[in-house]
Amino acid sequence: MKHAKMQELGTERIWRLFELAEHEFGAHPERSKRYVEIARGVSKKLRARIPDTLKTKFCKKCGAFFGQGNSKITRTATWAVVKCLECGHERKTGRKPNTNK
Numbered sequence: 001m002k003h004a005k006m007q008e009l010g011t012e013r014i015w016r017l018f019e020l021a022e023h024e025f026g027a028h029p030e031r032s033k034r035y036v037e038i039a040r041g042v043s044k045k046l047r048a049r050i051p052d053t054l055k056t057k058f059c060k061k062c063g064a065f066f067g068q069g070n071s072k073i074t075r076t077a078t079w080a081v082v083k084c085l086e087c088g089h090e091r092k093t094g095r096k097p098n099t100n101k
């Protein structure tokens with residue numbers, strides 16, 4: 001099995017798991033947390049990267065899925081700070097402008 005192919009499959013699974021997490025969030029937030037956990041496990045196991053879009057969707061510290069009402073995003077021109085309202089962890093995301101090279 002080619003490694004690149006496994007990563008590709010892993011990324012697909014990660015997307016799917018986040019979809020499920022989003023779907024479950026309203027009624028079962030604890031289930032969505034579990035899906036995030038599984039997705040992170042897949043990422044680790046297959047060395048598949050979690051897509052940037054999804055990185056703002058969960059708390060790296062406590063693993064909570066960010067649905068409505070449990071996160072707060074503060075945007076600046078170049079980055080966004082996502083704060084988890086469950087554990088208080090803050091995470092800076094976004095792109096740094098290409099200044100060199």
Ligand SMILES: [Zn+2]
Pocket residue numbers: 059060061062063064084085086087088089
């Ligand atoms: Zn958290």
